[in-house]
Amino acid sequence: MKDNSMLDLERKIEKTIYKATLALDENNWSAWFELCDETFTYAITSFSPEINKKMTYFSGDKKELIGLMDMLPKHNTDHSPLHRHTSVYSIDISDDGKSATAVSSVTIYQNMLDGINSHLDSGESRLFVIGKYVDEFSIVNGVPRFTNRETKLDNRRLDKGSHWPL
Amino acid sequence: MDFESKADATVQDQCTAGMSKKIAVNPLDRDFIEEQAKIFRNAWVPVCHESELPEPYDFRTASIGNENIIICRAPDGKINALLNVCPHRGMLIERRPQGSFLEGQASGNPKRITCMFHAWQFDMRGNCVYVAREKEGYQERFSKDDAGLRRLRCIVNYGGFVWVNMNDQPVSMLEEWAGPALSAIEEQLNSVPLEVVHYHKEYVEHGYKAEALQFLNAEKDGAVFDYGHCTITRNEADVKKQNVSTDFPSPDSKATTKVHLFPGYVFDLSGPVLNVTVVTPVDTNRIMIEHRGLAPQGESKTDRDVRAKYYNLNHGPFRIPATGLQENSENNFLSEHYLDEWSMWMGTHPEGLQRITEKDSADKDSSLEANESITGPHVVVIGASHAGISLADRLRKHGFVGNISIFDKQVGGPMERPPLSKGFLLGGGESVESKSLLRQKKWYKANKVRLKTQSTVHKIDKDEKTITVNNGDVIKYDKLVIASGAVPKELPSSKGIGNAFVLRQPADANAIRQTANNSDSVVIIGGGYIGLEVASSLRKKGMEITVIEAGERILARVASKPLAEHLHKLHVDNGVTVITGVGVESVNQEDGIFHSVTLSDGRVIEGEMLITGIGVYPDSQLASDAGLETQFSNGGAILVNNEMQTSNEDIFAIGDVALRREQNIAVESVHNAQETAAIAAAAITGADSPNIQTPWFWSDQYDAKLQSVGIVPVQDDSVYQVERPGKRDGAVSFWSYRGDELVAVEVVNDPATYMEARQCLDTKRFPDPKQISKPSYSPVDSGGGRS
Numbered sequence: 043m044k045d046n047s048m049l050d051l052e053r054k055i056e057k058t059i060y061k062a063t064l065a066l067d068e069n070n071w072s073a074w075f076e077l078c079d080e081t082f083t084y085a086i087t088s089f090s091p092e093i094n095k096k097m098t099y100f101s102g103d104k105k106e107l108i109g110l111m112d113m114l115p116k117h118n119t120d121h122s123p124l125h126r127h128t129s130v131y132s133i134d135i136s137d138d139g140k141s142a143t144a145v146s147s148v149t150i151y152q153n154m155l156d157g158i159n160s161h162l163d164s165g166e167s168r169l170f171v172i173g174k175y176v177d178e179f180s181i182v183n184g185v186p187r188f189t190n191r192e193t194k195l196d197n198r199r200l201d202k203g204s205h206w207p208l
Numbered sequence: 209m210d211f212e213s214k215a216d217a218t219v220q221d222q223c224t225a226g227m228s229k230k231i232a233v234n235p236l237d238r239d240f241i242e243e244q245a246k247i248f249r250n251a252w253v254p255v256c257h258e259s260e261l262p263e264p265y266d267f268r269t270a271s272i273g274n275e276n277i278i279i280c281r282a283p284d285g286k287i288n289a290l291l292n293v294c295p296h297r298g299m300l301i302e303r304r305p306q307g308s309f310l311e312g313q314a315s316g317n318p319k320r321i322t323c324m325f326h327a328w329q330f331d332m333r334g335n336c337v338y339v340a341r342e343k344e345g346y347q348e349r350f351s352k353d354d355a356g357l358r359r360l361r362c363i364v365n366y367g368g369f370v371w372v373n374m375n376d377q378p379v380s381m382l383e384e385w386a387g388p389a390l391s392a393i394e395e396q397l398n399s400v401p402l403e404v405v406h407y408h409k410e411y412v413e414h415g416y417k418a419e420a421l422q423f424l425n426a427e428k429d430g431a432v433f434d435y436g437h438c439t440i441t442r443n444e445a446d447v448k449k450q451n452v453s454t455d456f457p458s459p460d461s462k463a464t465t466k467v468h469l470f471p472g473y474v475f476d477l478s479g480p481v482l483n484v485t486v487v488t489p490v491d492t493n494r495i496m497i498e499h500r501g502l503a504p505q506g507e508s509k510t511d512r513d514v515r516a517k518y519y520n521l522n523h524g525p526f527r528i529p530a531t532g533l534q535e536n537s538e539n540n541f542l543s544e545h546y547l548d549e550w551s552m553w554m555g556t557h558p559e560g561l562q563r564i565t566e567k568d569s570a571d572k573d574s575s576l577e578a579n580e581s582i583t584g585p586h587v588v589v590i591g592a593s594h595a596g597i598s599l600a601d602r603l604r605k606h607g608f609v610g611n612i613s614i615f616d617k618q619v620g621g622p623m624e625r626p627p628l629s630k631g632f633l634l635g636g637g638e639s640v641e642s643k644s645l646l647r648q649k650k651w652y653k654a655n656k657v658r659l660k661t662q663s664t665v666h667k668i669d670k671d672e673k674t675i676t677v678n679n680g681d682v683i684k685y686d687k688l689v690i691a692s693g694a695v696p697k698e699l700p701s702s703k704g705i706g707n708a709f710v711l712r713q714p715a716d717a718n719a720i721r722q723t724a725n726n727s728d729s730v731v732i733i734g735g736g737y738i739g740l741e742v743a744s745s746l747r748k749k750g751m752e753i754t755v756i757e758a759g760e761r762i763l764a765r766v767a768s769k770p771l772a773e774h775l776h777k778l779h780v781d782n783g784v785t786v787i788t789g790v791g792v793e794s795v796n797q798e799d800g801i802f803h804s805v806t807l808s809d810g811r812v813i814e815g816e817m818l819i820t821g822i823g824v825y826p827d828s829q830l831a832s833d834a835g836l837e838t839q840f841s842n843g844g845a846i847l848v849n850n851e852m853q854t855s856n857e858d859i860f861a862i863g864d865v866a867l868r869r870e871q872n873i874a875v876e877s878v879h880n881a882q883e884t885a886a887i888a889a890a891a892i893t894g895a896d897s898p899n900i901q902t903p904w905f906w907s908d909q910y911d912a913k914l915q916s917v918g919i920v921p922v923q924d925d926s927v928y929q930v931e932r933p934g935k936r937d938g939a940v941s942f943w944s945y946r947g948d949e950l951v952a953v954e955v956v957n958d959p960a961t962y963m964e965a966r967q968c969l970d971t972k973r974f975p976d977p978k979q980i981s982k983p984s985y986s987p988v989d990s991g992g993g994r995s
């Protein structure tokens with residue numbers, strides 16, 4: 043049986059994942075980065091049965107991600123908000139209690155705003171992507187912080203939409 | 209059934225089978241289907257990359273226009289494309305995007321493509337190998353040998369892409385279609401084996417042409433090429449920065465070259481990244497874009513990671529789009545070019561600027577047409593090759609002002625035949641076609657010669673003076689010229705084998721070249737000129753070659769014994785195995801793939817491909833059906849008089865298909881084609897008959913250039929040869945005499961001696977046979993000649 047401190051830590055990790063989900067849904071990048079360690083790295087990957095290979099669709103460290111977020115307002119992009127539904131499936135904390143990994147299922151919907159013809163499309167919600175988050179944490183003084191997130195997508199068909207981390 | 213109605217039928221079938229959401233009755237959909245059929249009937253499509261099916265029995269599925277296709281790798285490593293539709297009841301066979309047939313599926317055996325409906329099975333070349341209850345169900349009415357998946361034209365080229373064309377007789381060969389535009393990056397594409405390391409697709413709400421135009425409008429510079437290939441943007445500043453190298457760009461290279469190919473493909477080599485996009489229409493207002501990122505096979509992880517990073521920045525699905533909209537270029541000739549190309553296939557200009565008639569658009573060669581309305585006398589020619597084209601040329605030179613129409617069943621502009629067994633086979637992807645065209649496009653316009661390709665003449669009605677063409681057109685003629693040439697003989701047992709070839713048409717040469725590029729050894733049956741030239745070309749590529757000649761020596765029908773011995777030694781010295789005096793007992797194959805021949809003495813000779821060059825027979829079926837006199841009751845050459853006139857006064861026959869009654873052997877050569885054309889043209893126009901030259905012929909093998917003049921009467925035992933050494937190394941000639949009369953001279957690597965020999969034969973001045981072997985004796989000036 044797990045002791046209370048472990049259960050407590052698991053709850054904190056779970057909460058961190060859900061907080062990240064909310065921050066990302068709100069495009070609140072600074073709130074998200076606060077949950078991340080300085081060494082944080084991020085990647086979106088997918089396995090393609092078409093070419094039989096694992097692929098990296100996007101990758102960057104914290105510095106690169108911050109740079110990217112700063113650039114966002116200067117670019118034309120689709121502003122349809124994304125809405126993530128995350129369920130944490132498993133959390134494994136290391137024996138020394140200093141790190142952990144967690145696997146969550148994620149489904150992301152796109153709420154149409156300014157696609158091709160907003161007159162017709164805006165307001166509609168579409169399923170955008172499905173996949174899993176594989177997260178790694180460092181735990182310092184009982185506070186878990188993301189050190190790595192791999193968003194493992196099932197999609198290989200990716201239509202117009204978001205250009206920031208999922 | 210033509211392609212359009214087939215495309216319609218396919219959609220309707222799918223609707224009835226509940227397999228497709230497409231509804232054929234919607235007029236927009238009908239336009240869409242038509243667009244798909246017309247455009248994709250002719251296009252070469254890069255359906256996937258060879259690395260997506262790396263092992264034997266691996267497959268990949270794709271679609272072109274309205275058709276589903278399957279691409280699979282045969283046990284010998286060759287890639288084949290097949291229609292993914294079961295010949296039994298037309299069901300879709302393979303549904304997975306990619307996989308392997310090595311392991312059996314639930315309803316089928318290993319190494320077989322199995323239809324899940326009634327378990328018919330096919331091998332990797334599409335041959336049907338199993339039909340459930342074949343004997344019980346069908347008795348003798350049907351055999352699996354009659355069924356098979358439809359094979360499509362498929363070529364691996366330009367960095368390992370698998371290109372498929374739905375048309376068995378493509379309007380242009382891949383090298384013509386894609387080669388000129390891709391030449392900008394071809395060396396880089398082919399410099400190292402590549403693999404696809406990134407794949408994603410996206411649906412975009414856009415009509416097909418709108419998307420393409422958007423691409424093109426954004427481009428400032430570019431070049432347009434024939435066959436609608438639009439293209440190349442280069443960032444000059446970047447090019448300067450690039451390390452000049454033909455290798456595939458390293459992770460730090462900077463140049464940018466973008467090649468757009470009609471109807472919707474982009475090869476984009478930017479910095480270290482190669483991205484290839486293929487656009488497939490989904491419905492009237494939606495397209496799918498597939499993105500493939502490629503990298504050299506086996507590169508280090510560090511290089512691969514850097515490359516992936518660059519790739520994702522520019523092409524990844526989560527890249528940040530560029531700032532601002534790309535400006536529209538003033539200089540939008542690329543889009544005009546694209547629209548023209550579009551209208552060529554569709555018959556309508558997408559912007560309604562001009563209408564191209566259905567009649568014109570039906571034929572890619574419409575641009576070659578000049579005299580649309582037929583008035584005045586009409587000379588119709590069947591066959592657009594050396595003889596047919598020469599005839600048209602001669603008619604115009606004689607001042608003929610009537611109409612000239614040439615019909616040929618081949619696709620594309622007529623090409624010279626001789627290079628097909630020589631330099632052409634050495635090429636990789638390089639396009640030698642345009643320089644091998646018998647005439648450039650502008651010649652047809654300037655000379656008002658109407659060329660109709662892809663037009664097979666089915667019938668001649670000599671009473672009505674008409675011919676009937678495959679599209680049903682009945683054309684009236686005043687004079688008809690048959691220049692249908694000859695077709696190569698085949699061994700019955702080699703028919704239908706995928707890696708067994710004959711060589712006559714450009715398409716044959718292309719197929720041989722493609723297969724040779726992936727093979728190490730070849731068995732050539734026949735030691736005539738074609739077989740030996742092919743042996744020399746493929747040997748230069750480093751292939752292992754065995755030539756099998758049933759006769760006692762090579763070139764027994766066409767060359768003197770000493771020349772044959774000279775060439776035999778040349779081949780042996782170059783590492784070719786030449787076997788003479790032994791026939792072929794059987795051609796051995798497995799699953800439709802040739803692997804060896806068994807000789808009459810029991811020897812088995814293995815090879816990865818087979819080429820048969822055992823002679824030709826005149827293509828005279830049309831003429832004999834029309835009741836014209838031919839050499840034998842069941843065919844043979846068309847017999848003509850000295851003016852090349854057949855047994856019907858308004859019909860002439862020239863080139864390889866014709867034989868003058870007074871001649872006893874047919875001469876198949878370019879010279880004969882041109883000369884007989886000149887004679888017929890003179891007869892038709894009433895001009896003076898041309899001077900008859902002594903027949904000449906040439907052949908290239910290794911570094912030996914053979915030129916021969918006169919015909920060596922090989923059957924005549926009284927004829928003997930005298931060898932005359934040349935002045936230069938490797939130069940020699942063989943002078944054939946009957947008594948003191950010079951009949952033919954065969955010259956190797958000695959053009960000056962050839963000219964002298966020709967002069968002797970043309971003027972019938974015969975040098976002394978006893979002196980000719982002395983290099984100091986001049987055959988023309990020595991005064992030793994006799995008339």
Ligand SMILES: Cc1cc2nc3c(=O)[nH]c(=O)nc-3n(C[C@H](O)[C@H](O)[C@H](O)COP(=O)(O)OP(=O)(O)OC[C@H]3O[C@@H](n4cnc5c(N)ncnc54)[C@H](O)[C@@H]3O)c2cc1C
Pocket residue numbers: 590591592593594595596615616617618625626627628629663664665666691692693694711712713738827830862863864865875876877878879881904905906907908
């Ligand atoms: C690979 C190769 C290498 C050669 N090398 C040499 C060489 O080095 N030197 C040399 O002198 N000769 C060479 N020859 C021989 C020479 O090319 C031929 O003698 C010459 O092409 C004959 O010309 P042709 O016009 O009579 O017939 P072909 O070239 O055979 O052309 C006949 C044309 O008629 C068309 N046709 C036939 N039936 C129909 C129909 N019913 N409707 C419409 N179209 C039809 C065919 O599609 C074809 O295009 C070579 C031939 C080949 C194949």
Ligand code: FES
Pocket residue numbers: 294295296297298299323324325326327328
């Ligand atoms: S439909 Fe394929 S076996 Fe019957």
